[in-house]
Amino acid sequence: MSIRIYDNMSRRKKEFVPVNSDYVGMYICGMTVQDKPHIGHMYASIAGDTMRRYLEFRGYGVRYVYNFTDVDDKIIQRANDEGISWKDVAQRNIDAYFKYAQLLGIKAASVYPRASEHIQEIIELVGRIMSKGYAYESGGDVYFAVEKWPSYGSFSGRKLDELRAGARVEPGEKKKNPLDFALWKAAKEGEPYWESPWGNGRPGWHIECSAMSMKYLGESFDIHGGGQDLIFPHHENEMAQSEAATGKRFANFWVENGLVNLTGEKMSKSTKHFFSVEDICAEVDPETLKFYLLSSHYRSPVEFSRERMDKAEAALGRLKNAMRNAAVATGNLDPGEPVPPGEELSLATAEAEKRFVEAMDDDFNSAKALGHLFDLARTINKQIEAGIPAGTGAAVRAAAAKLRELGAVLGIFWKDEHGDEELPDEVTALVGQRESARRNKEWDRADELRLKIEKMGFLVEDRPKGPVVRKKTG
């Protein structure tokens, strides 16, 4: 059984065979840190993180690179507007990214390279492209000569003459062809710059990704991701300049994810039509947001709305309840009890895992994989409902552990809920009072106490074997 991944270059699913036998190289185009991260940025990170986790689950060692583009017109603009340095603008937004990446349970990347810290690599790469005749210097700028690269446009499905028709020509351009793009830009007054063979200047937009991915992953690597809005021009240019420099296939799989929409339209920084993750995480449990994003395929566009978050929360709650139910039901069983071979629930668990793997092997179909986790949850609940016949307790526990494990592969359940959230003493006391009230059939008092506990943020469920208290979410 092999993993198949859709490659946007060849526009079909291909069997995944790593380029390098030592590791799988993944590069996700990260943020240009001109502003706070929005859900779209985090979605790309989540999509990449899910692929990475799954590949690791399947036994691959993954070298995972997520970059920050911290040298850019808009960052400089922002810094000038605020009267602070571009570095401070960048750092502030990078810090915010890390904060929310952690909140969303995204695993740390192997490396987080920044453009500004790879100027030497960039200069060398630009020189290499020039020496092969694919780029030229013009008044301190260096441009990639699009016409010299025959396959230019094939990735994004564009033809040169069609592009030219709509090309914008700005005054003062030093390009030979309006479609040529800058690898290196001469410094303007008041901008940060670095010394280079072409005078003082700074990198163009796309070149940093080529330089940094090659440095950390080699000239050919496995998986390159990012949002679909990067297909043109960013990835088209990145691929052209990289392959022009090395003469080798750059990335083996291009896995651009669908975009996050808001009220039917794409979120965009330029139109201010977006939600920052900061705003969302203030209202929505990050795990719910993540579950929601995982419940559709990564290549499909997703719609963000508060209503959808509420539904996602209910759905996620079902999986969590199954694990909680299992923990409560098997809490006083001997932990060392073996699972008898051929026991029914064990077989169902193995079947669920098998299907989960099949779904994820097929281009990381997390939506389908989640469906199998719901099936497993139902099976667990059924067994508990049946009273856990002799010899099945260990199987129930193992099934719940498997549910948690597979969820964690998708990137949910990263917070360990085993110990069932420690309850404040006050809550424990109130639950005790309520139990005695119930024993005395003082229902009004019991309901009053339940309401009081709820106001403290906890829900009480009266189960046959006693009350179960859990934290309210949302």
Added chain:
RNA sequence: GGCGGCAUAGCCAAGUGGCUAAGGCGACGGUCUGCAAAACCGUUAUUCACCGGUUCGAAUCCGGUUGCCGCCUCCA
């Protein structure tokens, strides 16, 4: 205008040639419960935007129509 994608139940969402069209949310009925909650059982798409075509057979392939979205300019 050019290129690309999508259209599956009240809502979300899998499924890309052939077993009963996954799963979730919601709704309704039942079991359990002091009432709830959780959970379980049952019901909820004779049909996959529309019209043609290919095929023994299509939600799945082909052509057309309509609608929505993205890219073509900085964007995850």
